[in-house]
Amino acid sequence: MFFASDNSGPVHPRVMERVAQANQGFAGAYGADPVMEGVRQQIRDLFEAPDAAVYLVATGTAANSLVLATLGQPWQTIFCSPVAHIHEDECNAPEFFTGGAKLTLVGTGDKITPEALRNSIAAQQARGVHGPQRGPVSLTQVTELGQVYSVAELAALSAVAREFDLPVHMDGARFANALVTLDCTPAEMTWKAGIDAVSFGATKNGCMGVEAVIFFDPAHAWEFELRRKRGAHLFSKYRYLAAQMAGYLEDDLWLNSARAANARAERLADGLRRAGAQFLLDPQANMVFAALPRVTHEKLFAAGAAYHLWGAVLDGEDPQEMLGARFVCDWSITEGEIDRFLDLI
Amino acid sequence: MFFASDNSGPVHPRVMERVAQANQGFAGAYGADPVMEGVRQQIRDLFEAPDAAVYLVATGTAANSLVLATLGQPWQTIFCSPVAHIHEDECNAPEFFTGGAKLTLVGTGDKITPEALRNSIAAQQARGVHGPQRGPVSLTQVTELGQVYSVAELAALSAVAREFDLPVHMDGARFANALVTLDCTPAEMTWKAGIDAVSFGATKNGCMGVEAVIFFDPAHAWEFELRRKRGAHLFSKYRYLAAQMAGYLEDDLWLNSARAANARAERLADGLRRAGAQFLLDPQANMVFAALPRVTHEKLFAAGAAYHLWGAVLDGEDPQEMLGARFVCDWSITEGEIDRFLDLI
């Protein structure tokens, strides 16, 4: 009954297998190994982007920060949601890697609207050299609140960015979960919708610690490589990153794992709905935000369930007060676990 | 016949095993898992340092840069050898993580002497607020040229740093190789010799990508944790770092692997000596710097041997000209491989 985060689940056995297979003799360091050669090509094929620059790093924060530093400048401001991971959960890593860029929070929710984006960008104009300059737009897909931008929404946001000649980054820590929800191709969800660079997450969906960075314009390649090395994110034994990614992409493992995670979240949501939970947001991928009575939370925690309250605290008076919570399903959680959890409610 | 670097060898099967064992169900993220709990204690025990702050990161550059940033200030200068990895091979990562500290190159060789260190530190004094301020001393053990500081040498260097109230960092990318050469305890080679913080390398000696950072004074702990997160070096699925380190430390695997690597280098050196090679330096750990005739290098490369020339280029006229080269032995190279290599000469 572990719903605390998809960053705490196990590695998929087939990913582990590929890592073990890669463990043969010597191999070129720093990405010059045959496994990485294959992965690079595979990602280009998957994204229908034969010229894309493709790199691996080990954390999502590294992927996001290095991409934003490459796309932007220290005197710019990055446009993102107020609940964006890059704003709330990376201890100023984007500020660090960019050399002091600012983050402008667009709107009030997890999903940015084209109107809010245009307003935010337009507002950042009148001060010439005195104000922060306009910089990259960063969109999180799946959002931090479990919502999925449609392809049309992404295209509309990118179009706004294009009006101002700004690049667009996608924080795809849960890229696969979004993709299976939308049932579209990686290209449709990215460059065809105007995205310039992607943090293509794999860690949360069954890997140990690997994220691909994809620039559709390879002009960014060399700068990114220097930034990555300077950021201490270039692995010598790179093949073990590559092998994870190879296993992840093989035979649609990444998509099947995401489908499993999303299906579990749906099963959980259905059960919660039947049990009278109030939904803070409509679950669209592998995260459920729902409120339950305090007394129910107490019972669940007592039984060993793991998840986070959301904007609420447990210790209060009224046992029937509805308290919000976040439930995340990773690929590995079983239907049996979910049913056991629901039975408790 | 792979002598190019110890960063290209395979992972020891027992490390791989521990990683596979760790792959069970959910586990606390970011270091809050039981494997890490054990590793933390094991390292404290090993170093006879019950209060030490112990962390894991995935690259040596991360370990070095984060430690130096924690020990120093942006307006300081770090004292290191002119061939130090932090100076030559990290693409300005120490400058990045420290926020722009300078590196002062001490002496001309790989090993710093107390006199040279004192002179360098003393020279950095007369300018008050105008000049860089004195900062941490960084020593590499094993040095980049395969030399090992004796415990007495380390103590003498630390004593100089202490005269000026400066902290001392050890870049121990090849910590184990040095330790088995000196046949002393980890404590003797570190805090008992005046070292304040260690980058305790494991990647080059049989792991996938893991280095421990050890501060003997835990007052640095919280700042380091913030710097690590901000540097995007905090792993969510931390248990896979911890498991590598657990396997590495178990049953003296780390020491045995280092002994193997050093013994192979000795066997190689013996053979080279018999074959008339000139030694640039006396090999003391797992690296051999020796010169062979151009024609011999050509034959070796043609036969598939992998290693780097050192301050020399292959294309020249005189087939008998002696050209320097670096040969690195990792734990996995076999005596057979070495003998096959020597037979070619």
Added chain:
Amino acid sequence: MFFASDNSGPVHPRVMERVAQANQGFAGAYGADPVMEGVRQQIRDLFEAPDAAVYLVATGTAANSLVLATLGQPWQTIFCSPVAHIHEDECNAPEFFTGGAKLTLVGTGDKITPEALRNSIAAQQARGVHGPQRGPVSLTQVTELGQVYSVAELAALSAVAREFDLPVHMDGARFANALVTLDCTPAEMTWKAGIDAVSFGATKNGCMGVEAVIFFDPAHAWEFELRRKRGAHLFSKYRYLAAQMAGYLEDDLWLNSARAANARAERLADGLRRAGAQFLLDPQANMVFAALPRVTHEKLFAAGAAYHLWGAVLDGEDPQEMLGARFVCDWSITEGEIDRFLDLI
């Protein structure tokens, strides 16, 4: 009829005189001149702070950024108003000097309330190492919208910061204008109200380019000096900064100039009120925010008046539409000029 900004007015003749007087022969560089010695003491006396560390820099942005960098850490977030100069008008200088700290915007107006501050600080707590850490609070006195915090308000805000053990900075670009409004002592408006460090502006109130930085706790002194030099803000011919400040403080010139500026703004506001202007805010110092019909603005601009529209643009249809504007009075503007301006309306 120049109301565009108090950064465009002339230098007071008595400041100029002191600069000329300082121009005699050789003098110690970098602050080691007798004029600065006097200024340092004078500011300590003025603020009843015998131990204060006192420095001069040439721009307000330098004062603010260097103070905030000294009081905070790169992984923290600074709490300020959404219209704070440090956020909107310094092209990410605070982010640059702090090494990438974040700015958290408190509330929605120019004046921060204790409640909003407490909420903002409290909200920054739940994420441990993942989120930005709580950093300095920065208050602007006079605010960017011409409002003045009362001493009680300042004390209440500082008390909130103290609850969380956070330091408080005052951006006093218009310190004198606030002080004469409040009719209190410098000590009452600063350290007695819980302020830790002040950017004591003089440029806008009759100097060429000089701002004092005052730390009431001299423990910050050396770090500030290093940051100032590293930021290229340490002047060699420092006496010319010191002489400006000496002239500024002599015979209450600074207070009299601020009184003059505030009185002019009041005269202007009275006139505007009589002319039917709508006030966006109640003017409290030397800035007036008021709306006039489009047609009136057109007439004024045509007659050569200089000021900025505020959140409005001139080209529109309805000649009677009320458009906001900002009018700033510096010490040098004459009653005649103001009356001439009012006559045009």
Added chain:
Amino acid sequence: MFFASDNSGPVHPRVMERVAQANQGFAGAYGADPVMEGVRQQIRDLFEAPDAAVYLVATGTAANSLVLATLGQPWQTIFCSPVAHIHEDECNAPEFFTGGAKLTLVGTGDKITPEALRNSIAAQQARGVHGPQRGPVSLTQVTELGQVYSVAELAALSAVAREFDLPVHMDGARFANALVTLDCTPAEMTWKAGIDAVSFGATKNGCMGVEAVIFFDPAHAWEFELRRKRGAHLFSKYRYLAAQMAGYLEDDLWLNSARAANARAERLADGLRRAGAQFLLDPQANMVFAALPRVTHEKLFAAGAAYHLWGAVLDGEDPQEMLGARFVCDWSITEGEIDRFLDLI
């Protein structure tokens, strides 16, 4: 008898006059004033560079650091002399403004030779993404030891930089002193000799605090303006910087002042020579490096002379030991002062 530094002398009365003249009413801020308009054109004319981007800042460290940050990248290394001001006297300001670039020290003296430069640059090549990348070359004219590069030497150094496609910066803190020594045009000493950007010093030669930054390729303009603002080096009351520069350039004041300073240094050198001083270097501009017996130094200091010993300390045994010293003449020192000084010896 003040020979400690040319940063401690008075402002030339005609510069002061121009500052006073500029003090009339309101003027556009941030460089949008008519005085600056004139200065910009005057500098372009002087340098025969009609497209040059011209800016003013108040300190030499700001000029140098901002130029180097604009010409280079954080992952590069800047090539300079080991005694360069940017290395020894700016408290890591270049590292700070570049975001962590490294400085590579070329050769061992104050003057860089083409051979040493080529060797240093060439040495920085073999490590791909791992090593620092090659960055700008910075030359100091007059050098920190009072030497002047000939136009041919500058051209030869620039040619080496061009081989590697690297930009060249001139730290011209004493630009005028070098120019009058060489008796050439500003264009000949800069862009015609391959210099890309100049820190054109005026502070040391009779101004209060103003240095021009000149980029011969205006493509750098906007980035420089953003960096300057972000570095807190954009003055609001810019006219007072502009007025200094206007006075400085008027009627060849800058050249005449430099001629005066150089002539005084020559008179001093002649006198010292006659008195038996040993010269560390042949004086070529306004600085003299010469050794005198300890007892003579003692007498001079006792009589109130101000200058710095150079690589020597006063307290020693042998009264006849020759101790090096640096003597700097600024434009204002009189022949009478020099003779009085010489009479003491």
